[in-house]
Amino acid sequence: MKRAYLDNAASTPIRNEVVKVMINTLKCSLGNPSSVQHSYGREARSIIEESRICIAKNIQASPSEIIFTSGGTEANNLVLRSSILDLGIRHILTSQLEHPSVLQTILDLSIRYKITVDFISIHEKGILDFNNMEEILKKNIYKKTLVSLMYANNEIGNLLEIDKVFFLCKKYNAYFHSDTIQVIGNFPINMEKLSFDFATASAHKFYGPKGIGFAFIRNNILKKMRPFMTGGYQEYSIRSGTENIHGIAGLSEALRLSYFDFTSHIKKMQNLKSYCISELKKIIPNIIFNGLSYDLDKSIPSILNFLYPTKKKDYLLYFHLDLMGVAVSEGSSCNSKKKSHVIQSITDINLLNQTMPIRISFGIFNEKKDIDLLIESLQRIQRIRK
Structure with missing residues (x-):
């Protein structure tokens, strides 16, 4: 049976080159990276620090600003919780x-x-x-404030008007944390030019392993932070525990490969997205795209979200597509037990009662034939319902 994996925003396939690096690390790096008294430990430590340098180079940051975590969720928790406990934040502005x-x-x-x-x-x-x-920032001018806004929305793909956020945060002396998990590894980012105080990343969003990510924290802020996890002195004493060496090596290699041929990867996904929009319009008259996902200039190339018309709620829609070989989602995989809070926030309730949201997320391994299978499957579902 033909299959099409179109849920890359949830998790991407791991690159073969990354698997090879991880296997080699597992086989050859047997030392504890904190055991620097002998060569085995120092070899393990060098893998971590070389990876940190490689990651920092790709996003134009300092190696000391990279803190490894178990993934994006932990990275976001580290930033938010440490901001309250260590920076004295008393007010948070988000969406x-x-x-x-x-x-x-x-x-x-x-x-x-x-x-x-x-x-x-x-x-x-x-x-x-x-x-x-x-208005909100001005009203809370005497409170230490943290602004937390996603750079690229993981459900509707909207790109944040980042310059406006930078300007307002600077004007009102607020810290800025951005969940950049859909961006880092998939879209150009330069920490020297962008005024993030904090940013977060997860390797399995850019063809690396699950269970590893990092938080970017500006050096001047990092100096003020106490341990987020206690019991050792790893990760500049911020996060204790023996490091996931093979995961870190895999993350570094995945990011390096992503940045190696960024332009062609972005162009490929933009072409896939344009083709998908065109084909969907042919089979769904007056199709409604969610957010700005249809706008190539205002959304990330990898995400397209639309409302699929149904006479009544069809909660088996995604299951039917899966049986036909097509993997898509309703929205965030971390919120799979509930209806999408993002779509509910921007869509009229009457419209929601007559439609089902479908998020298509493209990756570098997708081809036009995957879009064709999606369109063919949606057409089959339409014929069955008539």
Whole structure:
């Protein structure tokens, strides 16, 4: 049976080159990287530090600004929780469109530490209201504030108007954390030119292994932070515990390969996205795309989200597509037990009752034939329903 994997925003296939690096590391690196008294430990340590240097070089950061974590969720938790405990943050400004690892953590922090939280108003298509953002920042000018906004939305693909956020954060002396998990490894990013205080990444979003990621934290801020996880002195004493050496090596290699041929990868995904939009319009009259995912200039190339019309809620739609060999999703895999909070935030309830959201996310291993299989499968479902 023909198959098409179109859920790359949830997790990407791991590259063969990355697998080889990880296997070689598992076979040859037997020492504990903290056991620097002998060559086995020093060899393990050198793998970690060389990986850190490689990662920093690719995103134009300092190696000392890279803290390895178990993935994006832990990285977001590290940033948010440490901001409250170590930087004295008393107010958080975010949006209802963020990933659950941000929204649920902020909710927990607001309860535990009595932190005030504000949500920026959202215009149609998931566009943030920057006038409202400035009003909130001005109102809380005497509180230490952290702004937490996703660079590229993991469900609707909207790219944040990052320069506007940088300007407002600087104007009102607020820290800025961005969940860049859909961006790093998939889209150009330069930490020297961009005014992030914190950013987060996860290897399995850019053809690396699961269970490894990192937090980017500016050096001037990192100096103020105490251990997030205690019990050792690893990761500049921020995160204790023996490092995931083969995971770190795999992350580094995956990021290096992603940045090696960025231009052609982005062009390929833009072409796939344009083709998919064109083909969907042919089979679904008056199709409604969610957010700005249809706009190649205002969304990340890898994500397209639309409302599939149904006479009644068809919760087996994704299952039917899977039986036909097509893997897509409704939205965030980390929120799979609930309906998409992002789509609910930007879509009229009456429209939601007549449609089902479908997120298609492209990767570098996809081809036009995968889009053709998706279109053919949707047409089959349409014929069955008539």
